[in-house]
Amino acid sequence: MSITTQTPVYATPVDHAAYGHYGPGRLHLSPGWNRPLYPFQGRITADGSSGFRAEPGRYHLYVAWVCPYAHRAAIVRKLKGLEDVVSLSYVDDERDGRGWAFRERRGPDPVNGFTLLEQAYEATEEGYGGHISVPVLWDRQSRRIVSNNFPDITIDLATRFEQWADPSLDLYPDALRPEINKLNGWIYYDINAGVSRVARAATEDDREQERHRVVAALERLDERLAEQRFLTGDTITEADVRLWVTLARFDREYNRGHLISERELTDFAYLWPYARDLYQRPAFRETTESLPAAWDAPHGRGR
Structure with missing residues (x-):
């Protein structure tokens, strides 16, 4: 797990003037792109039948503090005690048109010495677009990507490394x-994608429809948590x-600015203490x- 270079190497600073903003040509606008948005979908298996055997020290996660989908993987890794x-x-x-990069604020790439995450994709599939x-x-x-399909990654972290994981959860x-x-x-x-659809809505009618969908889902969950500590009962699961x-x-x-709901999370009787x-x-x-100091206030939920 050692750093591959003696001196850390970093990408140049974000430069929208030179590289543009991330998106055009990389997302749904990629010419002729007819594959899944997250096309690398290998799976970890205990016996290695998938080509990727669960074993300590073999795998590395690249994540971002600002990405909620990557945040899930970091949480599950720590919940299961897989840090080692x-x-x-x-x-x-921050990203420009080059995509995610390694800079001094968050540290270098300790595995490959890449400066851009795009290099991991290119190493996996030459010409990846x-x-x-x-x-x-x-x-x-x-020396390739197993998966960038975020729903699978957390499931595999939660289930495929049991020999080394915390057995209590x-x-x-x-x-x-x-x-x-x-x-x-x-x-x-x-909820996860719904909040983004509100922000991206092209018309006021679309925004109202998406906004009400999110609020209704939050209210439904608030009612569910009135009867139990976590979403499926007394223990934390992948859903939480x-x-x-x-x-x-x-x-x-x-x-922010009540774009979605007039009620903030702090106004929900059960969702707020649950969070x-x-x-x-x-x-x-x-x-x-x-997070703000209010998150440290007593939550009033039994242990």
Whole structure:
């Protein structure tokens, strides 16, 4: 896991004048791009039948502090106690047309010495022309990306490294998988992606429709949490991680200026103490940029 270069190397500063803004030519606008937005979808397996065997020291996560989908992977890695099993590093918070980069603020790439995350994609598929996303799960052995498909990455971290993981927490128990999968589906559409659709809405009517969808979903979850501590009962699961990363950003980012709801997260009777309850755990707190002091207030939920 040592740094591959003696002297850290970094990308040049963000330069929108020279490189433009990230998006055109990389996302849905890529000419002729007819593959999934997240096309690298390898899976980790305990026996290696997928080509990627679960083993300590082999895999590395590239994540970003500012990306909620990457944030999930960092939380699950820490919840499962995999810090010494799967290494992790951060890209810089800002992007220009080159995509995610490694700069001094967040540190160098400790595995490959890349300056741009695009280099990991190019190493995996020469001439790759699609979206440069995080999280990325990298395989040191084959020197390629295993996956950039964020829903799979957290499931594999939660389930495929049990030999080295904390056995006290099962984030994806067999008996609850149908319920978790159902929750994950509508939480993703109505909340995780819903807050972004509000901001991107082209018309006022579209914005109102998307805004009401998010608010209705939050109210539905608030009612659910009136009866139980976590989304599926008494223990944290994958569904809680997926919801929390949006809740942590709701008041200060997505709902700034009450773009989505007249109610802030702090106004929800059960969602607010639930979110604070999770924040007391190191896996949530230590992977999150500092939150306002109110998040440290007693949450009033039984342990």
